[in-house]
Amino acid sequence: MCGIAGILFKHEVPGLTTGQALIDMLDGCQHRGPDSTGFALYDGAHSGQLKLRFFVGEAEAAQEAIARIRRALDEHDAKIVEEETIGNNYRVIVDFNGNLQKFSYAIEHAAKVISIGSSLEIVKDVGSAAEVDARYEVNKVHGSHGLGHVRLATESDVKPEASHPFWATGFADIAIVHNGQITNYWKMRRRLERRGFEFTTDNDSELIAVYLADKLSQGLPLKDALQTSIEDLDGTFSFLVSTDREIGYAKDRLAAKPMVMYENDDLVAVASEEVSLNKLFPGQALQTREPLPGTFATWSRSI
Amino acid sequence: MVTIDLGAVPVRDANEQIRKHGKAGENVEIVNPDARHHIGVGLTAPIDVHIRGSAGYFCAGLTDQATFTIDNNVGWGLGDNIYSGTVIVGGNAGAIPAVGIRGANIIIKGNMGSRAGQVMKAGTLLCAGNANFMAGYMLYGGRIIILGDSGERVGEDMTGGEIFVGGRVQDLGSDAELTDMSSQEDESIREFLDRFEIPFNGSFQKIVNAGKKLRYGSPERQMRSLPFFTFSGGSSYWNAKVQEDIHIKSQSGRYRIRGYGTARALPHLSDLAFARDLSRSVGTADVISKVQMYTEIGGINGANPLKLSMPVMVAPMSYGALSRSTKHAIGLASAMSDIAENTGEGGMSDAQRNAAKQLIFQCLGGRLGWNIHDMKRADGLEIYISQGAKPGLGGQLMAKKVTQELADIRGIPAGIDLRSPSRHPDILGADDLVIKIEEFREATGYRLPVSVKLGAGRVRDDIKIAVKDGFDFIELDGMQGSTGAGSSEVIDFVGIPTLAAIIEAEEALAEIGRRQDIQIVLMGGMRDGVDAVKGLCLGADAVAFGTSVIIAGGCIACMQCHVGQCVTGIATQDPAHEKRYQPEVEAQNIHRFFESVRWQIAALTHALGYDDVRKLSRNDLVALTPEAAAITGLPYEPAPRKRSAEALAG
Numbered sequence A: 001m002c003g004i005a006g007i008l009f010k011h012e013v014p015g016l017t018t019g020q021a022l023i024d025m026l027d028g029c030q031h032r033g034p035d036s037t038g039f040a041l042y043d044g045a046h047s048g049q050l051k052l053r054f055f056v057g058e059a060e061a062a063q064e065a066i067a068r069i070r071r072a073l074d075e076h077d078a079k080i081v082e083e084e085t086i087g088n089n090y091r092v093i094v095d096f097n098g099n100l101q102k103f104s105y106a107i108e109h110a111a112k113v114i115s116i117g118s119s120l121e122i123v124k125d126v127g128s129a130a131e132v133d134a135r136y137e138v139n140k141v142h143g144s145h146g147l148g149h150v151r152l153a154t155e156s157d158v159k160p161e162a163s164h165p166f167w168a169t170g171f172a173d174i175a176i177v178h179n180g181q182i183t184n185y186w187k188m189r190r191r192l193e194r195r196g197f198e199f200t201t202d203n204d205s206e207l208i209a210v211y212l213a214d215k216l217s218q219g220l221p222l223k224d225a226l227q228t229s230i231e232d233l234d235g236t237f238s239f240l241v242s243t244d245r246e247i248g249y250a251k252d253r254l255a256a257k258p259m260v261m262y263e264n265d266d267l268v269a270v271a272s273e274e275v276s277l278n279k280l281f282p283g284q285a286l287q288t289r290e291p292l293p294g295t296f297a298t299w300s301r302s303i
Numbered sequence B: 001m002v003t004i005d006l007g008a009v010p011v012r013d014a015n016e017q018i019r020k021h022g023k024a025g026e027n028v029e030i031v032n033p034d035a036r037h038h039i040g041v042g043l044t045a046p047i048d049v050h051i052r053g054s055a056g057y058f059c060a061g062l063t064d065q066a067t068f069t070i071d072n073n074v075g076w077g078l079g080d081n082i083y084s085g086t087v088i089v090g091g092n093a094g095a096i097p098a099v100g101i102r103g104a105n106i107i108i109k110g111n112m113g114s115r116a117g118q119v120m121k122a123g124t125l126l127c128a129g130n131a132n133f134m135a136g137y138m139l140y141g142g143r144i145i146i147l148g149d150s151g152e153r154v155g156e157d158m159t160g161g162e163i164f165v166g167g168r169v170q171d172l173g174s175d176a177e178l179t180d181m182s183s184q185e186d187e188s189i190r191e192f193l194d195r196f197e198i199p200f201n202g203s204f205q206k207i208v209n210a211g212k213k214l215r216y217g218s219p220e221r222q223m224r225s226l227p228f229f230t231f232s233g234g235s236s237y238w239n240a241k242v243q244e245d246i247h248i249k250s251q252s253g254r255y256r257i258r259g260y261g262t263a264r265a266l267p268h269l270s271d272l273a274f275a276r277d278l279s280r281s282v283g284t285a286d287v288i289s290k291v292q293m294y295t296e297i298g299g300i301n302g303a304n305p306l307k308l309s310m311p312v313m314v315a316p317m318s319y320g321a322l323s324r325s326t327k328h329a330i331g332l333a334s335a336m337s338d339i340a341e342n343t344g345e346g347g348m349s350d351a352q353r354n355a356a357k358q359l360i361f362q363c364l365g366g367r368l369g370w371n372i373h374d375m376k377r378a379d380g381l382e383i384y385i386s387q388g389a390k391p392g393l394g395g396q397l398m399a400k401k402v403t404q405e406l407a408d409i410r411g412i413p414a415g416i417d418l419r420s421p422s423r424h425p426d427i428l429g430a431d432d433l434v435i436k437i438e439e440f441r442e443a444t445g446y447r448l449p450v451s452v453k454l455g456a457g458r459v460r461d462d463i464k465i466a467v468k469d470g471f472d473f474i475e476l477d478g479m480q481g482s483t484g485a486g487s488s489e490v491i492d493f494v495g496i497p498t499l500a501a502i503i504e505a506e507e508a509l510a511e512i513g514r515r516q517d518i519q520i521v522l523m524g525g526m527r528d529g530v531d532a533v534k535g536l537c538l539g540a541d542a543v544a545f546g547t548s549v550i551i552a553g554g555c556i557a558c559m560q561c562h563v564g565q566c567v568t569g570i571a572t573q574d575p576a577h578e579k580r581y582q583p584e585v586e587a588q589n590i591h592r593f594f595e596s597v598r599w600q601i602a603a604l605t606h607a608l609g610y611d612d613v614r615k616l617s618r619n620d621l622v623a624l625t626p627e628a629a630a631i632t633g634l635p636y637e638p639a640p641r642k643r644s645a646e647a648l649a650g
């Protein structure tokens, strides 16, 4: 129940940050999801370092959570390089060289992880694109590519942790935004759980993220992972996925959820509705394309 | 030519202006459209609208006579339900272009999205590029011309109309077949292409309905008249009804279709009692003047509310299941009792419109009878998602009931076994729904309340979506609700009882703190004012009556509504049968029934110690059975019943 957006810049475009581009696109389709808004942003990786974001809440609860996180980081030889609290988030950069999946499952038990990656940071909270931006300064994030999502909550409550994008728990730098409903959710989830994967929510979008991350970690290119996802996942979906280098989409065979894309020399932009694309190019008639049912594609960054 | 800049003017204001220019006969040019939704919606004048750029969802939707030219692309639902006129798109169209159109020429120069022409009734949809998945899905009439490739499953479940494909026919949909094409048809297409200056030299393949799937070959044998009350009241496992059921299935070889509601005993309002002993209050004279019952429904977001003299409405029942005379009588009765009537599926007849003082116009997935002109003369608009008797399913109207007049109102061929789809073409989630509601509001100048009819299923989620998507009120229908025709297994075994539905609805709204943002009209098994008061106590803002209304108006409850030979003239379209029905007489009967409901509501409210129905609350109720207590969370207090049983015995 939502609207999605994704952008990948082929090179630096003066005057437009990835953050601002996504804010504009989501503002264009906020009617599709008034409850919460989220962004997956990729910026400035340093080798040997990880960026972690957590929901810690406020006041005393936040202090306690942060203390727990610090202890857990310490236990896993993650050395804090930089830390701050923004909104209800605790953001920390650490030096880390161990096994990321084990590390993230352990950290998950200490506090609610939003994302872990060398360049990925997920920012998501209740409210509109403008409100979330005001709280987290999304517009300042330059980066090369990213995803965005607006959500109307149905099954679960309006909680920041239930909003999108979803991080592929346990896998660095992979995020997903999804519009639709996966109907073989439990079957697929049990299959992945039997193989040791952990899930932090009951949201079907997290499943897509973990599913794809699993394929990628087996060495499959993103394209191939998307292709198998169309065969393996049942239901209605249009989703976007991002890694530290690429963005991609997949669309179900029933063509039940909208998606439009636009590409020029500067960028590739994908959104639920053309009105979001036009937010980037006001007053222009764009040569857009609607992906066919059962198709997928990826774009990778060259900067 | 007037220019409107959508970079500066919001769509809502722009549409007002376009309609004003339409009245004055002035053409309009739209600049900076930037793919915004609902451009031109609701325009009913013969003017040209030129959109310089791309338009969003429902461009030119719910219009009549106008000509739209869009230079670039359009989003979902291009020309939704358009009556007549022309729409020319220079670029691509999103999903479901020409959905439910009743006429008009729609020309798309680029490609078009999935399910093009879904539930289309008449007119021509031409796509110069390729079509996508399921073009012509559930097509009822008109023609679709595709110069490029057909896309997969073209013509899926079409009942009427024709599809012509100039490119490759990729894959035929279920119950569609290729057939020969006449030279007249070919000429007519070439003439159409010339008229719109679209070059094409190839040849066409023609696709029509194969007639193998969507037909009931043999009509169901008529059964003995065995009243519903005998049927559902019986306690024996193998009763006469079960026996007859098996006999009939042994002949027809398929599931049964019947009218009325569930025959199973389910926890219901009769399992609740009032917490206080009301025996002493009975008999108060002139109780109606002592209790405030006037209720407004649908005005909370600024629309003109329905003004009800008591918190009661008529449940939506279709003109189709019911005869024109019956709808007429109900309309008259609703006006006499000063409450609201509802068209149900299948359109609005003049007789009904003129009889009912306040009339809600219902929109279902088949868009049968749905159109801008009747929307404008309605007092409320309602999106049907499902109903309690058969949540999640579509409807059936047997060929016998699809007369010429009925077919004309619905915009379909006469004499077909008509299936109404279970889904809306353009509502596949809460996100699409919000854009659909906005379209209705735009088309009618934000004057009319927009409601949703929900059969109880996933009540908790559905209610949250309803309030978040901005409906003005919900018609919440429990499993005890009736239907004009449904599969009897579904009627009996699918759904959530009315009692559980209202409780879950209230809880859902409390969870998100939004109770004040929506109103609830509860229905499904309301038999009298006592049930009504209990519904109000549980939180409903009003209640609605369906079955009781037709019984009050002469229904003998034989449950053969679907067959079309109703002896009382109620559930029939056969003039010979309908002749027996006297609308003026039955209107009086229905009116008197409503007045008894009014008296009961007043008497009970007064006896409970209130002067206003809004003061009723859950605290006024107790549960008489453990099941009802478990469902409602009310105290389980069977004692009063025991007392009165003792009193009777004594």
Ligand SMILES: Cc1cc2nc3c(=O)[nH]c(=O)nc-3n(C[C@H](O)[C@H](O)[C@H](O)COP(=O)(O)O)c2cc1C
Binding pocket: B260, B261, B315, B316, B317, B318, B321, B322, B343, B344, B345, B346, B362, B384, B386, B387, B388, B389, B453, B477, B480, B481, B482, B483, B484, B485, B523, B524, B525, B526, B544, B545, B546, B547, B548, B561
């Ligand atoms: C003959 C008949 C036709 C109906 N047609 C419709 C319809 O077109 N649309 C709708 O929403 N409900 C329809 N219903 C269902 C009623 O609106 C309502 O849900 C139900 O009758 C309420 O329960 P009750 O009959 O126990 O009062 C129909 C019911 C009957 C009996």
